[in-house]
Amino acid sequence: MILGTSPASAAFVVFARSARCAAANTCLVRDVSRRTVEPRSNEVTEPTLYERIGGEAAITATVGMFYDRIMSDESLSHFFDDLDMDKQINKQIAFMTMAFGGPHDYTGTDMRAAHARLISRGLAVEHFSAIADHLEATLVALSVPPELVGEVLTIVGSTKSEVLNE
Numbered sequence: 001m002i003l004g005t006s007p008a009s010a011a012f013v014v015f016a017r018s019a020r021c022a023a024a025n026t027c028l029v030r031d032v033s034r035r036t037v038e039p040r041s042n043e044v045t046e047p048t049l050y051e052r053i054g055g056e057a058a059i060t061a062t063v064g065m066f067y068d069r070i071m072s073d074e075s076l077s078h079f080f081d082d083l084d085m086d087k088q089i090n091k092q093i094a095f096m097t098m099a100f101g102g103p104h105d106y107t108g109t110d111m112r113a114a115h116a117r118l119i120s121r122g123l124a125v126e127h128f129s130a131i132a133d134h135l136e137a138t139l140v141a142l143s144v145p146p147e148l149v150g151e152v153l154t155i156v157g158s159t160k161s162e163v164l165n166e
């Protein structure tokens with residue numbers, strides 16, 4: 001007979017454990033209750049939009065292609081004439097990472113202040129719509145599923161009144 005499988009030896013194991021628990025001032029009940037109260041970090045959380053869309057690689061690809069489209073659109077490119085576009089792309093990557101729930105330490109300007117000087121240069125709702133259309137076309141070109149495209153456009157669309165200083 002293999003040691004530990006007979007009722008007698010099983011009883012011995014339980015007894016030995018009880019004795020050890022008693023000696024160590026612990027017991028099975030306390031062990032179990034300790035195990036069932038898991039730390040909050042073990043809780044299952046819903047993946048963020050940032051994660052579902054594909055994380056850093058996807059955001060970087062999206063923003064790069066997005067600004068290529070914007071700079072090829074004469075109705076929009078003049079707004080960006082005097083900018084360092086590498087910096088602008090990095091700011092937009094940081095903003096979208098934050099807005100989509102990714103890991104961030106966004107320190108950029110708020111949307112109202114960032115676009116205030118553009119209002120005097122004619123920034124209006126048609127430009128906002130054109131930017132949103134370019135973002136949608138970029139996401140579609142990158143084969144992002146339609147429901148995620150919708151979520152992105154809802155978040156970006158929610159900045160409208162700030163961007164247009166309404």
Ligand code: HEM
Nearest residue numbers: 076079080091092095108109114127128131132156159163
């Ligand atoms: C659709 C929603 C928009 C979002 C989420 C957005 C996001 C941003 C962000 C994150 C910045 C950088 C802020 C910083 O300096 O820290 C920025 C700056 C800028 N955005 Fe937008 N933007 C939007 C719409 C537009 C539109 C419609 C235009 C013009 C067609 C535009 C043109 C610019 C320009 C030119 C800057 C640079 C401003 C400066 O440095 O003086 N943006 N935007």
